[in-house]
Amino acid sequence: HACLNSSVANRNNLWQPENLIATGTDDGTYYLCAAKFESNKRVACVGDTIQFYDLSYHGVQSRSWNFTGGTATSLTDSVTKVVYNTPGKFKVELTAFRNGDEASIEIDDYILILPNESVQHFNLETFENPTNLTLNAIDNNTPFQWNTNTTVGNQSNNSFFIDNFNSTPGVISEFILYPVDVTSLSQAVISFDVAYAQKTTSNNDLLQVYTSTDCGKTWAIRKTLSGVSSLKTADAIANEVFVPADQSEWKNQTAPVNAASMIDDLLVKFRFTSDGGNNVYVDNIQVSHPDQLGINLLDAESLIIYPNPSSETITIESFNEAIEKVELIDLNGKLIHAEQVNASNIQLAIDNIQNGLYFIIVQTKNGVAQRMHEVRR
Secondary structure (H helix, E strand, O other): OOOOOOOHHHHHHOOOHHHHHHHOOOOOOOOOOEOOEEEOOOEEEOOOEEEEEEOOEOOOOEEEEEEOOEEEOOOOOOEEEEEEOOOEEEEEEEEEEEOOEEEEEEEEEEEEEEOOOOEEEEEEEOOOOHHHOOEEEEOOOOOOOOEEEOOOOOOOOOEEEEOHHHOOOOOEEEEEEOOEEOOOOOOEEEEEEEEEOOOOOOOOOEEEEEEEOOOOOOOEEEEEEEOOOOOOOOOOOOOOOOOOOOHHHOEEEEEEEOHHHOOOOEEEEEEEEOOOOOOEEEEEEEEEOOOOOOOOEOOHHHEEEEOOOEOOEEEEEEOOOOEEEEEEEEOOOOEEEEEEEEEOEEEEEOOOOOOEEEEEEEEEOOEEEEEEEEEOO
């Protein structure tokens, strides 16, 4: 009490009613400070319902919404539902009112509505026509988003890239392909070219590929590339802005599409999580049958993995050619173990691997195989 009653630095005025009212910290006086809103999702398909919430503060008495391209159940309620019937990116505006004061906010391209029409398989996206891309980048409210690079590409002029060199660790950047119809295929893979370098040996930026069968309500990880291992395509540490020097600093990557995802409106999402590394580039994206992409999936008879479940070691045998690489990936897409080998029979020690289900990806010079495997003790 002595401190608060002291005249030093006018401390005795801090708790006076006049000061509490002036600063809006008394219990009975409210000042409208800012307009703010959120929604239950920012990506949806044509005809889906999106719910918006007015989070403006303080003491809001009324409000006015404006949804470009959308039809709302109410333009004055604090919670309202909106339906968009055409694809595109749309602005959302909110103005809050109190005692003659008002506060407004508008966010361009806040909502992304995807078309119902699907691309048959997925035509090769080379980014050579930036005004007619078959994908949408998600606004993350930072300068470090996916953008078309018109000077760098893999055997072309353009690619999609992030200025990760100047980005901040933890920034997440995403883009989503137009819906893909893969119902006519017996199997499908997602193929893309990537180029990336580290700034330091500890940079562990992540590039992940997801699929969704319910218009983005839920997503399943199909591929994870990490900066310390599978993502980097340039061996040298790049202290300056990384630009792939030639084709040797690009790598082709593939992600499998499981049987349950062979639908007529499959969504594919790329997510990059920055860890302070260097620039990342993506080019030549395609979703199609492995044969059309020149990718050979090893048949079941050419490879065996046993025992399943395993407790101490996993044995992998290839009958036709030597195994070159093995990866163990958990169901969240995290790379647990990677090993470069040159043998037709190998044993993986799994003493330190937790119980659970994993994907084992085996690569030989003639193809790739993916198997589900259980670790159980």
